[in-house]
Amino acid sequence: MKKVITFLFLVSFGITQAQQAFTGKGDTKVNVGANLQDGGSGIQGSIDFGLGENFSFGFVTNYLLGVDNFNGFYHNNPTPYNDLKPKFQDRFDAKARINANLSSVIGVKELDVYPGLSLGLRNFGGHVGGRYFFTDGFGVFTEIGFPIAKYSANNDVFDHLNNQVTFSLGASFHL
Template sequence: MKKVVTLLFLVSFGFINAQKAFTGKGDIRVNVGANIQDGGSGIQGSVDFGLGENFSFGFVSNYLLGVDNFNGFYGNHPTPYTDYKPEFKDRFDAKARINANLSSVIGVEQLDIYPGLSLGLKNFGGHIGGRYFFTDGFGVFTEIGFPIAKYSENNDVFDHLNNQTTFSLGASFNLQ
């Protein structure tokens, strides 16, 4: 029972003391967290810079740490792959992005919902995310990213890793 009471106290304290998630021009928000997707999991980092009341641009990158080696036949390759490992280029992706920050539009200052578009090394895509700040400098985020157009139709063994829907969650920091 003590754990439940403590958890309720912390959650209510966090909501009572919550801070603005996005204030506009001059904002710098950094997200660091886990990236989860089909065939691998890893880390994601992003930074967003406020340009106006409801607009920001930024950068995001991810690196897949846990990717299974491939064994078997793939595509038109006549011989089977044996313990085929993904290279750095298969595990890493980086993107520039723009966001529409909607906290002032939805009327909840502590919650920043941000849909956007991204242009990366592997594809052109979109994302929708949310940040909630418990204090002036610390919050949590979650984000779903998805490809709209792939740059290559190569069907290499690991091409799907950075060309699929991803889910991320973690900590968000205010560097303003």
């Protein structure tokens, strides 16, 4: 019972003390969290700079820490791969992005919902995310990213790692 009361207190305190999630021009947000996807998991970091009331640009980078090794045949190659490990360039991805920050549009200043587009090393894609700030400097975020157009001919065993739907969640900071 004490755990339930403590949890309810923390949730109600977080809601009543929540701060504005996106303030517009000059606003800077940093996200750090876990990146979850098929075939691996890792870390994601991003930074967004406010350009206007509902518009921001930024950068995002992912690095996959835990990746499944590959065993078997790939693309009609007669030689099987045996415990093939991905290289650094297979695990890493970086993108520039733009966001439409919708907190003022939806009328909830503590929640920043931001759909956007990204242009990266491996694809042109989109994302939809959300940030909720408990205090002026700290909040949480979640984000789903997806490729729209891939640059690769899919000839490498690990091309799929940074060309698929990803889910991220973690902490968000206001600078």
